[in-house]
Amino acid sequence: MKILKDILYRVNIKAIAGNTGIAVGDLHFDSRKVQLNDVFIAIRGSLSDGHDFIKKAVDQGALAVICEEMPEHKVNGITYVEVEDSKRALAYMASNYYENPSEKLKLVGVTGTNGKTTIATLLFQLFTNAGYKVGLLSTVKVMVGDKEYSAIRTTPDSITINSYLNEMNDAGVEFCFMEVSSHGIDQHRTTALKFEGGIFTNLSHDHLDYHKDFAEYRDVKKRFFDELPASAFAIVNTDDKNGSVMIQNTKAKTFSYALKSYADYKAQILENQFTGLLLKINDHELWTKLIGHFNAYNILAIYATAEQLGLKSLEILQLISELNSVSGRFQYVVSEKEKITAIVDYAHTPDALKNVLETINSIRTKNEELITVVGCGGDRDRTKRPKMGHIASALSTKVIFTSDNPRTENPETIIEEIEKGVEPQNFKKTMSITNRKQAIKTACQLAENKDIILIAGKGHETYQEVKGERFDFDDLKIVNETLKQLGK
Structure with a gap:
């Protein structure tokens, strides 16, 4: 049990009705989870308003209610706290509840459109290999040392983040690497966390179903760096024009990384093959098993972060050379007989798809076909769909448009919107097969000796979401099994 007034430390309070000196149980913003003596935080969401469920939470035993608007009818014995912003209040309350766990380890946030998962996961891998206890909060999984969620x-x-960070404290974790999404920043999920550092990867077309426009999307990302303390570091990709924007108002110590322009951390690609990259980083040569120029950027960010966290240069280079690729990020298999290379990648934005296709084209000899299987998720940013169609058809020799996670949308409608981006000279390259498994099978049937298949969009996901249900679906498993069945 915790004392309510202690949990409310730093919260912007407008009014109180009742006693804040009471002992309370758990924090909840979902009224269905509320039990006796718990605190209910009423959050205004896009689909529902938590204020409509205050009575239900009290009926289930809530002892205190945090809200942006006091209810007309208050129940005797219940404490009501009116706050400026419930989401922001929740962030501070969650941090206070778990005794500010982010202050007891070195937390590094990674934000940007592409590369967040790769950088956070590889930093987790690198520091684990260096002998430290490490935590990870990513799209793919959560790690508390060697315990996986x-x-x-x-x-x-905010409650989940602080709960995991608290568990990391108990486990003796020294470093935690965390993906920071624009949704997370905008909804104050990262507010009240103390970051040791922040990394900016790049900014391109994504989440415009949520943000009004690109400028808002950029400014939300920037807010993460605006809120870093003076004790923190900020590492930004200055080959992206938004890199300098991110750090305009930050109090943190700033560092840059780049392949094309002057930067504190600079790299040159010496060799780029399907087996890996040979890089020159600040006058040191390095071989890595990671592939593509986009991974050169990721490696630079990792190198810079590790150095700012106290590791020595030569040790970092050695550790980077041992890193393995991240699940669903340029993962590939080569068929036994015809040596067909099948690549699975999470590329679900125009920029990410372009990066992956350009990387493949820079490596292949042009004697092989490049067959791309790609779709777009339903109930998400529709404006990127024709851009994906344009890029896929322009940079591949054959393209199969298919279903991704259609969610509540009609997959045929999504495919039609993707096809609108195909230029007339590329029409003959394309076909549409709604069933994703059949689309992958067709790509395998079309592929011949040493051809390359790219299956883009879902990457690490092992499910397909259709009409609110998730069905087992693993791109890598399906393409591997199909190639074997076809005897290729």
Whole structure:
């Protein structure tokens, strides 16, 4: 049990009705989870308003209610606290409840459109290999040392984040690497956390179903760096024009990384093959098993972060050379007989798809076909769909448009919107097969000796979401099994 007034430390309070000196149980913003003596925080969401469930929470035993608007009818014995912003209040309350766990380890946030999962996961891998106890909060999974949990969203809610960080404190974790999404920043899920550092990867077309426009999307990302303390570091990709924007108002110590322009951390690609990259980083040569120029950026960010966290240069280079690729990020298999390379990648934005296709084209000899299987998720940013169609058809020799996670949308409608981006000269390259498994099978049937298949969009996901249900679906498993069945 905790004392309510202690949990409310730093919360912007407008009015109180009742006693804040009471002992309370758990914090909840979902009224269905409320039990005796718990605190209910009423959050205004896009689909529902928590204020409509205050009575239900009290009926279930809530002892205190945090809200942006006091209810007309108050129940005797219940404490009501009116706050400026419930989401922000929740962030501070969650942090206070778990005794500010982010202050007891070194927390590094990674934000940007592409590369967040790769950088956070590889930093977890690198520091683990260096002998430290490490935590990870990512799209793919949550790690508390060697204990693994499944991830529900890129940046969890404030209660979940602080609960995991508290568990990391108990486990003796020294470093934690965390993906920070624009949704997470905008909804104050990362507010009240103390970050040791922040990394900016890049900014391109994504989440415009949520944000009004690109400028708002950029400014939300920037807010993460605006809120870093003076004791923190900020590492930004200055080959992206938004890199300098991110750090305009930050109090943190700033560092830059780049392949094309002057930067504190600079790299040159010496060799780029399907087996890996040979890089020159600040006059040191390095071989890595990671592939593609986009991974050169990721490696630079990792190198810079590790150095700012106290590791020595030569040790970092050695550790980077041992890193393995991240699940669903340029993962590939090569068929036994015809040596067909099948690549699975999470590329679900125009920029990410372009990066992956350009990387493949820079490596292949052009004697092989490049067959791309791609779709777009339903109930998400529709404006990127024709851009994905344009890029896929322009940079591949054959393209199969298919279903991704259609969610509540009609998959045929999504495919039609993707097809609108195909230019007339590329029409003959394309076909549409709604069933994703059949689309992958067709790509395998079309592929011949040493051809390349790219299956983009879902990456690490092992499910397909259709009409509110999730069905088992693993791109890598399906393409591997199909190639074997076809005897290729």
